[in-house]
Amino acid sequence: MKRIVGAVILLTVLGVAGYFYFKQPPKAQYKTQKVERGAITSTVSATGTLNAVVTVQVGTQVSGTIAKLYVDFNSPVKKGQPIAQIDPALFNSAVQQSRGNALNAEASLAKAKVTLADAKRTLGRNRELLKEGIIAQSDLDAAQTAYDSALAGVKAAEASVMQTRGALKQAETNLNYSTIRSPVDGTVVSRNVDVGQTVAASFQTPTLFTIAQDLTKMQIDTSVDESDISKLKVGQKATFTVDAYSDRQFEGSVVQIRNAPVVTQNVVTYVTVIAVDNKELKLKPGMTANVTVETLRKDNLLKVPAAALRFKPRSDKDTKASGKPGSGGMTGTGGGQGSGPGAKGRPGGKDGGQKVYTLNAEGKPVPVSITTGITDGSFVEVLTGNLKEGDDVIVEQVSQDKKKGGMGSPMGPRF
Missing domain, CATH: 2.40.420.20 (conserved putative lor/sdh protein from methanococcus maripaludis s2 fold)
Incomplete structure (x- = not known):
């Protein structure tokens, strides 16, 4: 019985102690x-897109049907190299017609010069005859009129020759434009035409090819928030990553901070250009880059x-x-x-x-x-x-x- 009472007392004491313990x-x-x-190191983060430093859009100045394509996507090209050919048949015909018109105009000029020379001789002869009283003054006046008319005819023929030569040069230029050539050394990154397609040169020239001048030198166009733009300066080092090489960090530097604001949904940003060396050609135009620019570093x-x-x-x-x-x-x-x-x-x-x-x-x-x-x-x-x-x-x-x-x-x- 004593043991039971002792156990009850012990449990009571433990219960009270536990109550106060857990109540705290x-x-x-x-x-x-x-x-x-x-x-x-203080940094500024931004997101941008990789682009070639110089990208040239190649169009056409004449209308016609694409007869040949000499390059395709990723083709390396040199300045002046033919990259496409518009059917030249109509342009050849125009050149021949303009050349015939030019020859005809030159013949008319030669004829006008002969007429002028004859009118000049007649005028001189009539002046001598008038002095001797052999002809009347009206005959001299008629000779003078014929001379002046012949002189005007020569000038008109010369103008016609110049006009037809201009038309010939235009036709030859259009024929030359039917062969589309690369304006720069670079790589074709876009081709928007196929053989047999008709292209029309209008007020807005259609883009047939896009050529990146040098893919070993690229740039990132980033949008930096207005609160951070004051921290950026030309020459600062930058690092960035792209999804294609998530385990690698690339390097670049700030080369331009544009003053023109870009406002999107009341958020003001400024375009900052990061120069990138791409000698390995791993980076491609259009890739999204996550950029970090080092703005300030303090040691110790x-x-x-x-x-x-x-x-x-x-x-x-x-x-x-x-x-x-x-x-x-x-x-x-x-x-x-x-x-x-x-x-x-x-x-x-x-x-x-x-x-x-x-x-x-x-x-x-x-x-x-x-x-x-x-x-x-x-x-x-x-x-x-x-x-x-x-x-x-x-x-x-x-x-x-x-x-x-x-x-x-x-x-x-x-x-």
């Missing part, structure tokens, strides 16, 4: 990370984790109100890639209100005011503040729920 709020614990010294500086700037300890009242312990609240927005000095309200901002928390001897968080510099998204530069290398700063608040421990319920498990 869970004790907050914190995850910390050390303050380090090292390098930080004091830096804290960006998560430490976002941390804010929860009070006991906050923990009870939420019904469960959790991570600390957030201050700022975190400062991803592309943030830099002067970005207020996020890591990297010099607003003087930045705080991190360290643990005192009792294990409670203590705020430390700091001012910050550049960031790479993971770490933030510490400009001033009572921190030194090796100090632990809080990055997350975690609480240990005692009810999840190994003791279990004091009344035993429920079934």
Whole structure:
């Protein structure tokens, strides 16, 4: 009987102790990370499209039917090389007709010159005869009129010759244009015609071929947000990746920052051109590139984790109100890639209100005011503040729920 009473008393004591033990709020614990010294690189990220530096669209200046194609997709071409032929039959006929008109005009000019020479001789003879009184003044006037008319006839014939020569040159030029030639050295990246297709040269010349002048030199046209454009400068290094080679990082440099804004759904961006070396010809026009431009780099500086700037300890009242312990609240927005000095309200901002928390001897968080510099998204530069290398700063608040421990319920498990 004594054993039963003793067991009951023991269970009662354990129950009361367990009740007060589990009634206590869970004790907050914190995850910390050390303050380090090292390098930080500030970057700007953007997405763009790979293009050839010079792309030429080849059209036609004459209309006709495509008779021959000398090149295809990916064909290397040289400047002046024939790449297509429009049926030249009509153009040959036009050249022959214009040449015949030119010869006829030249013959008319020769005839007019003969007439002029005859009228000139007659005029001179009549002047002498008039002096001797053999002919009347009217005869001299008639000879003068004939001379002037012959002179005008020569000028008209000369104009006709010039006109027909121009028509002949135009016909020969059109015949020459029937052979479409490459205007540059390069590679054919697009062919938009086939043999037998009729092309019409109108106000807007149709594009038959697209030729990339040099695919070993390419560029990326990126769109950079207006908030980041001030950080970019010509000559800055850039790295990028493409989906086709996701395990490889390519290099380039900023060569142009265009001033013309591009507005899309009230978002203002600026086109920034990245020059790329493509000697291996792995990169192709139209590929999407994810670009990262290095805007600033500092070495041997004091830096804290960006998560430490976002941390804010929860009070006991906050923990009870939420019904469960959790991570600390957030201050700022975190400062991803592309943030830099002067970005207020996020890591990297010099607003003087930045705080991190360290643990005192009792294990409670203590705020430390700091001012910050550049960031790479993971770490933030510490400009001033009572921190030194090796100090632990809080990055997350975690609480240990005692009810999840190994003791279990004091009344035993429920079934």
